[in-house]
Amino acid sequence: MVNKRWGYWLFFAALFLAPFYLTEFRLSLLGKFLCFAIVAVGISLIWGYTGILSLGHGVYFGLGAYCMAMYLKLEASRGHLPDFMEWSGVRELPWFWKPFAHPMVAIAAAIALPTLLAALLSYLTFKNRIQGVYFSLLSQAVVVVFVTLFIGKQEWTGGTNGLTNFSTVFGFSLSSPLTQIVLYWLTAAVLALIFVMTRRLTTGQLGKVLIAIRDAENRVRFLGFNPTVYKVFVYSLSAAFAGVAGALFVLQVGLISPEMMGIIPSIEMVLWAAVGGRHSLMGAIIGAIVMNTAKSFLSENYPDLWLLLLGALFVVVVLFVPKGLAGIYESLAAVRIKEKRGHEREARVDVS
Amino acid sequence: MFQMNRGKGVRMKPAFMWKLWLLLCVSVFALGGCAASSAVDQAKNENQNDSSSAGKEGDVVKVGILHSLSGTMAISEVSLRDAELMAIEEINASGGLLGKKIEPVVEDGASDWPTFAEKAKKLLQKDQVAAIFGGWTSASRKAMLPVVEQNNGLLWYPVQYEGMESSPNIFYTGATTNQQIVPAVSWLLKNRGKTFFLLGSDYVFPRTANKIIKAQLKAEGGQVVGEEYTPLGHTDYSTIISKIKQVKPAVVFNTLNGDSNVAFFKQLKDAGITPKDVTVMSVSIAEEEIRGIGPDVLAGHLAVWNYFQTTDTPENKAFVQKYKEKYGQDRVTDDPIEAAYTAVHLWAEAVKKAGSFDVDQVKKAAAGLEYKAPEGTVKIDGETQHLWKTVRIGEIQADGQFKELWNSGQPVKPDPYLKSYPWGKGLSE
Secondary structure (H helix, E strand, O other), X not given: OHHHHHHHHHHHHHHHOHHHHOOXXXXXXXXXXXXXXXXXXXXXXXXXXXXXXXXXXXXXXXXXXXXXXXXXXXHHHOOOOOHHHHOOOOOOOOHHHHHHHOHHHHHHHHHHHHHHHHHHHHHHHHHOOOOHHHHHHHHHHHHHHHHHHHHHOHHHHOHHHOEEOOOEEOOEEOOOHHXXXXXXXXXXXXXXXXXHHHXXXXXXXXXXXXXXXXXXXXXXXXXXXXXXXXXXXXXXXXXHHHHHHHHHHHHHHOEEOHHHHOHHHHHHHHHHHHHHOOOOHHHHHHHHHHHHHHHHHHHHHOOOOHHHHHHHHHHHHHHHOOOHHHHHHHHHHHHHHHHXXXXXXXXXXXXX | OOHHHHOOOHHHHHHHHHHHHHHHHHHHHHHHHXXXXXXXXXXXXXXXXXXXXXXXXXXXXXXXXXXXXXXXXXXXXXXXHHHHHXXXXXXXXXXXXXXXXXXXXXEEOOOOHHHHHHHHHHHHHOOOOOOEEEOOOHHHXXXXXXXXXXXXXXXXXXXXXXXXXXXXXXXXXXXXXXXXXXXHHHHHHHHOOXXXXXXXXXXXXXXXXXXXXXXXXXHHOOEEEEEEEEOOOOOOOXXXXXXXXXXXXXXXXXEOOOHHHHHHHHHHHHOOOOOOOOEEEEOOOOHHHHHHHOHHHHOOOEEEEOOOOOOOOHHHHHHHHHHHHHHOOOOOOOHHHXXXXXXXXXXXXXXXXXXXXXXXXXXXXXXXXXXXXXXEEEEEOOOOXXXXXXXXXXXXXXXXXXXXXXXXXXXXXXXXXXXXXXXXXXXXX
C-alpha cells in the first residue's frame, strides 16, 4: 500500500510542477486534459465500480460549463446585455440569468444543477429497476433533449455558437499567463482532491457494496441493502464531478457550445475511462490524459490522417488490452506472482 | 471482474511494486510526451527568434490554414484549404512576399469548436504565423475570435455569415447579410411575390437570418406565412412540404444546410412542386453543393451569392482554369472557395503595401485596399474589415452551373449591423 501511495504522490507532484517545465500552450492543453480526467474519475466510479454505463455525461459537463460561462459572459458584458441576446431580440436580461452575476452563485449552480438533474433522473430510473443498456439509451436521450433545447433557445443560450468571448474572472484577465497558471493549479488540486475522496469511498465499505451491486444486484438486495440509494448517490456524485470539470474547462478554454455536451463527447468520455482501465481510478485519469495527448499530438503532426491513427490506437487497446492501460500492469503483476509462486514451490520441493 | 479484490493480502506486495512502476512509467510517458513536445516547441521558437533577429530577410514567413479536414464540415472546408494553398503557391511562384517564401502550416479544426480555439492558439503562439486563413461555421469563428484578439493575431474568414460582428483582428471576405440576404429579399418582393415561407436548419445562421428577413418583410410590405426549423441532418420533409402546399407561398426562403437540402429538394420534386409553382431561394447552395445534391432536382431554383463559377471576368477565367488543372477537371469553384482564394491575395497585397508582416501595420495598409478578384473588384472597408462585394442572384441550370438573373451592378458597402436600414435599428442597439 505504501508503495502505491508513493506512486500517486509522485504523479500529482509531477502535475503540480508542470508550469515549470511546460510551455504556456502545452500547459493550457494539459489543464484541459485534467478537466477531462476529472470526468473520467466519475465515469470509472459509476461504470467500473458500480456497472452503470452512462452515455450522457456530456450533459452534466455542459451544465456545469454553462453555469460558469453565464457568469463570465455577464462579467465580460460589463452591465450590458450579452451580445447574442441583443441581436436575438431580447431586451432585458432573463430572470434566470440574473443570479449568475454573482460568481459564488455560478460556482454553486455548476455543482448543484448537474447533481440535482442526475439525482432526479437516476432516482426515477433506478427506482423502477431500469438497468444496463436501457439506462444507457435513456442517458443518450437526455443528451439529445438538452442539446436540442440549448440550440433552440438561441436568445437565452447563444444557440450553436454557445457562449464565448470572455474577458475576466474575479477581475483578473483570463488571457494573462499568471491567471492561466493559477487556474491550472486549481484544476490539478481539484483533480487530486476528487481522486483522494473517490479512492477513500471505493476502498471503504461503500466501495464493496458498489462492486457487489455491479456483480449481483439482486443478491445485494436480498442481503438487506437498497441498491437504489447507492446507485443514485454515486451517479449524482459523478455528475457533480462532471459539473466541476465543465466549470474548470470553461475557465481555461474560454468557450462552451451545445456541441460539447452532445453525443460524441459523451461517448468520448466513456472511451477515456475504457482506454485507461475503467476499474481503476488512476487508470481513468491516465486514460483521459493519454487519449487527449495522442489526439493533439497526432492531429498536429498528421492533419490528414490523425483520425485513422487515433482509431487504430483505440482498436489496438480494445483488442489487446481490453482492461485498458491499468490492465497491463495487472497482468504483468500477475506474471510476477506466478513466477514467485513457482519459485516457492521449487523451494519446497528441494526441502522435501 | 474480480481484480478489485485481489489487492488484499501480504502476498500481493510485489504486485503493487509492479503496479507502481508501471503507473510511473505511463505517467512519465504522458507528461514526458507533453514536456518533450514543449521542449521541441521551445527549441523551434528559439530558432525562429534567431532567424528573425538575423534580419528580416530570413527566407520564410509562416501562415496558418485552419479548416475542418475531418468531421461533418470537412466536405465543405477541404476545398477552401485547396484554394488557399493554390493562392499561396501563386504568390511564391511570383517571387514571394517581401523577399520571403510563404510557408503554410495546415491544421485540422475537426468540425469541433474547442479544437479551432486550440489550433488557433497553437498557430499564433507556437508557429507565430503572420496570418490565419480559416473557419466556415459561425461557431468556429466565435471560438477563434477571443484567441486572435488576445494574441493580436490576424484571421481571414472566407464564408458568408449572419453579420452582427466586427472584430478588430478578423477580416471577413464572405458576404454579410446586406450583401446577400437583404438584397435577395428585396428582389424577390419585386419579382416573385409577397408571401414568404422561411425554412432553415436549427442553428445560429438561419435563426438570425430569418429574424432579419422578418424585420425587412414587415418594413417592405411582405408577409411571413410559415417559419420552420429542422435539426441539422434532418431528412424527412413531408410534413413541411404539405404545409407549403397548404399555404401556397410565393417564395420559400431556404437556409437549410448540408444533407437536409438533398432530402428537401428531392421530396419537393416528388410532391410535384416545380420552380414554376414556388420559387425556392437558397443561401447555402453553391456549385459544390449542387454537385452533391444533383442538378436535376435543383434546376430552376434560385440562389444568391457574390460569385458563380460562370461569373464573367478575365480573372475568373484564369482562376477556374488553374483550379481545375491543379485539382481535377471534375472539381468546381464556388463563392466560399473564391472568397478564401481572394483572402490570401488580399493579405499579400496588404503586406506589400505595409512593407511589413506586423499585424497592426498590415491592418492599417488593408483599409481601402482594392483588388481585382475573380468575382470582380472588391475593396476592404477599413471600419468594419468586411469587403465591398457585388451581389448576384442566379438560377440553377441542368448542368449544375448558375445563370445570373440579376446583379447589384456595383460593389455593395458592407453593413454587418444593418445600421443603414431603418428597420435594422431594432435588430442591434
